[in-house]
Amino acid sequence: MPRRPKNQHQDPVEKDFIDALERLRNRQPQHPDLAKKAKLGTLQINVTTVAQEAGRSRTLIGMDDCRYPRVRAAILAEKADVASVVETRTAEDVIRRLRDDRAALAASLRASESENAALLLRLRDVERAAQREIGIAERRATNGQGGRARTGLNTGASQVIPLR
Known part of the structure; x- marks a missing residue:
């Protein structure tokens, strides 16, 4: 019986995840929400977006002891690579x-x-x-008051103003 190559995925769910990760790497997602984010330049590659793009549950790849650890490792490696690269x-x-x-x-x-x-x-x-x-x-x-305060009393000389 012929053996399958190692890179070929036997599980169709795992293949969906790997294909979704590849589409996200190429910035060509098929999911409408992710396509908008890719167009705006805000698309991030993480467990949630890969699951959303694959149309599968996030819990299949979301935890350390998940069902598809190779897919999770590839996603986490991609996140680390993206974080280390200068943002274009x-x-x-x-x-x-x-x-x-x-x-x-x-x-x-x-x-x-x-x-x-x-x-x-x-x-x-x-x-x-x-x-x-x-x-x-x-x-x-x-008026000649100088610095004295006004008291209302005529303490100094009165000044009479002539009428004519």
Whole structure:
């Protein structure tokens, strides 16, 4: 009887998992949700996505003592390889990152403008108060009161203003 090659999988479920893993590696999944993620560049290869792509239960490959340990080992090895490789960026990733940066900068600008407006209002209030104090000091100097506080009593020489 002829022997089968080692790389040929005898179990059809295991073959489904291996084929799904290969499609995910090639960024060509058949599952609609995973195809969207692949297009956006957010597709990750893990136990859940491989099971979803294969159309099989995650529990068959999800635990250490699972039914298909070779498939699980291949998935975990792929995850380790992906983590060690520098992330390649697609145009969509760059555009998304730039849009996020722009939104953050716009929010920061709005906060700065709001703070500046509040500071400007406070500065105007302080300027008005300073002008008021300058006016009071000038009137005191011309009235001869100097630095004395107003008591309402005529303690100094009275100033009579002629009518004519």
